[in-house]
Amino acid sequence: MFNLAQAILEWRRQMLAADIKSPVPLDELETHLRDEIEQQAKSGLSEAEAFKTAIQKIGRANTLQNEFKKVESRWEGLEWKLTEILLVFGPVLASLVMGISVLLNRRMTPAQKLSCLAAFATFTLLVWGGRLGYRVFPVIRATRVRIAIGISTFVLLLIQHVLFLLVLQRHDCTVGQLPVAVAWGWITPMGAWASLYCGIETAARKKLALPDL
Amino acid sequence: MYCAAMINKELVAASTEPLILSLLASGESYGYALIQEVKRLSGDKIQWTDGMLYPVLHRMEERGLIKSRWDERETGRKRKYYSIKKDGKTAMVRHHEQWSLVHGVLSGLRKEQYV
Numbered sequence: 116m117f118n119l120a121q122a123i124l125e126w127r128r129q130m131l132a133a134d135i136k137s138p139v140p141l142d143e144l145e146t147h148l149r150d151e152i153e154q155q156a157k158s159g160l161s162e163a164e165a166f167k168t169a170i171q172k173i174g175r176a177n178t179l180q181n182e183f184k185k186v187e188s189r190w191e192g193l194e195w196k197l198t199e200i201l202l203v204f205g206p207v208l209a210s211l212v213m214g215i216s217v218l219l220n221r222r223m224t225p226a227q228k229l230s231c232l233a234a235f236a237t238f239t240l241l242v243w244g245g246r247l248g249y250r251v252f253p254v255i256r257a258t259r260v261r262i263a264i265g266i267s268t269f270v271l272l273l274i275q276h277v278l279f280l281l282v283l284q285r286h287d288c289t290v291g292q293l294p295v296a297v298a299w300g301w302i303t304p305m306g307a308w309a310s311l312y313c314g315i316e317t318a319a320r321k322k323l324a325l326p327d328l
Numbered sequence: 329m330y331c332a333a334m335i336n337k338e339l340v341a342a343s344t345e346p347l348i349l350s351l352l353a354s355g356e357s358y359g360y361a362l363i364q365e366v367k368r369l370s371g372d373k374i375q376w377t378d379g380m381l382y383p384v385l386h387r388m389e390e391r392g393l394i395k396s397r398w399d400e401r402e403t404g405r406k407r408k409y410y411s412i413k414k415d416g417k418t419a420m421v422r423h424h425e426q427w428s429l430v431h432g433v434l435s436g437l438r439k440e441q442y443v
Contacts (some may be wrong), residue, residue, distance in 0.1 A: 139408075140382050140383075140386065142406060142408075143359065143382060143408045144379060144382060146358075146360070146405055146406060146407055146408070147359050147360050147378060147379070147382075149405060150360040151360065151378065172377070172378045172379075173378045173379040174377050174378065174379035174380060178379075178380075179379045179380070179382075179383070182380055182383035182384075183382075183383050183386070185383065185387075
């Protein structure tokens with residue numbers, strides 16, 4: 116005996132398995148399916164036949180998902196474009212501000228200033244290097260894995276920062292030495308992390324060729 | 329993505345957005361009703377694959393041409409209604425101008441052939 120409620124539940128399961136998101140757009144598709152079943156039943160089909168015709172008309176789960184993915188990808192693409200802009204200009208701007216403040220610091224020796232500037236330049240080059248040298252990074256298809264790598268390496272970065280702070284506290288740094296230590300101990304590792312994140316993300320996005328609508 | 333009985337799929341695809349905008353310009357509606365209305369108006373010659381209309385609607389909503397709201401009817405069935413936005417009306421006028429231009433050119437050429 117055909118059970119319509121059960122059949123619709125099974126259809127929802129198939130849609131969810133194909134990654135059609137709930138409640139939107141799955142609920143909207145279900146309303147459409149029920150409308151179509153009603154219409155087919157009115158034209159004389161049995162409930163089972165009406166259901167079969169309606170699911171055929173609505174389309175296969177994978178095909179639908181591909182179309183919805185294009186809309187989602189466009190958003191992701193825009194977000195990534197903004198992140199890229201931030202990653203290109205952010206390090207330059209940050210390095211410029213830090214560089215000027217170091218140059219204006221009268222308590223630092225010329226060698227210390229030069230060392231700080233070198234650290235800031237390394238930071239910028241590291242971030243840019245990740246983005247430009249994405250070909251050397253592995254292509255990780257799963258977004259979740261990329262996010263997991265990003266978060267776990269960021270945690271490692273935080274641990275490194277805390278450890279560096281502990282080491283720094285044990286040493287009596289002069290006012291001139293402190294910016295140099297911070298530049299190499301904190302800023303440069305941040306550049307390394309950003310480089311890894313940019314490299315992995317750019318490699319995935321470029322090589323997977325996300326659809327551009 | 330589309331199946332058309334007589335009109336080729338490229339033309340059906342290109343006409344989807346202006347058709348949706350034009351239908352919504354006369355009042356808010358929902359996916360199923362839009363499909364039925366297009367079928368009726370075209371004498372069954374334009375048939376959208378049902379499920380494929382929704383990604384198009386979502387894309388148009390994302391572009392700010394239309395907006396949507398959920399409504400629950402007495403049957404308890406939730407329905408998503410779409411309505412046209414100001415940008416959608418502007419886009420619709422542009423579509424109408426472009427399609428009229430193409431239609432005008434084709435009509436002119438056709439007349440020339442019969443003179």
